[in-house]
Amino acid sequence: MSGKNVVFDVVGTLVGYEKLYEAIDARLGDRMRALGINSIPMFGYMWIEVAEREYTYLSMSGAYVSYAHVFESIFWRMLWKSGIPEPREFATADDLAAIMEGYMRMEMRPGAKECVQKLRDAGFTVWAFTMGDLKRVGGYFKQAGIEMPAEHLKSCDSSSLGKPDPEAYRPLLNQLSSDGSKPWFAAAHMWDVSAARRTGFRGAYCSVWEREALTDLFGEMDVLADTLPEMADKVIAASK
Structure with a gap:
């Protein structure tokens, strides 16, 4: 060696992360902007960073979960924290699947x-x-x-x-x-x-x-x- x-x-x-941001915008951008959420990169950044924190905390506490699982699971919480009162009515499982496909194509x-x-x-x-x-x-x-x-x-x-x-x-x-x-x-x-x-x-x-x-x-x-x-x-x- x-x-x-x-x-x-x-x-x-x-x-x-550009392909991820593009996927978020393609699926949810218009709906998010209609509610005053105007920065897709800011939302994406928050999602990434909070997922990293939760991943790290789970690992530190002896309950390791893969990062991709954490990232996908926390999606609905991130919508709520962005000011969307009913995230599971705002976005569908198909929306999340399409966004995760963008995540795979980064x-x-x-x-x-x-x-x-x-x-x-x-x-x-x-x-x-x-x-x-x-x-x-x-x-x-x-x-x-x-x-x-x-x-x-x-x-x-x-x-x-x-x-x-x-x-x-x-x-x-x-x-x-x-x-x-x-x-x-x-x-x-x-x-x-x-x-x-x-x-x-x-x-x-x-x-x-x-x-x-x-x-x-x-x-x-x-x-x-x-x-x-x-x-x-x-x-x-x-x-x-």
Whole structure:
């Protein structure tokens, strides 16, 4: 195994949420705007973030549930929190199924393929560690034409232990540092990359999803970048 390894978070980092937002808009946008809910991306962001919290809390309390299950189940609560008094009258199971299909079709961000290729050309072995299920997340790589060997794609589902629990990162950290090298963890979620860094990875953060790094909360990073290709360049330079 190469002594140069970089582990990516996938959804939110390499994969963007635009197709999900488009699916929400196509099924519910007009109905939501009629009720004064004018920002579909804001609704989508709230749904994603609250689902991540509930997923994490379930994992922390010893009741692990896959992220996709949490995300789908919490849909009706998110409608209610948005100001819709009767969510199950407002939207149907078919609406949710169509939106979840958009979730399955999400695409790699601009620059994601270039980022991965830059690292591989520089001699890095690229890994992925996700809260998502392996079939869905593997499909994102496949449809983008990015080769990702199955043995390099890891999911929290396998251990029933969700990020950002330090123990979720530790098995892969131990595997990749067995030769004495220090692997990288790269993400566009500061909570994710900072937790990986505290566990023992080197940390690379890209602001493409959150914009504000908030290092006053999460601590300093080894690499900060605004785009995925720039992050790859900085990881390569910092590894020389």
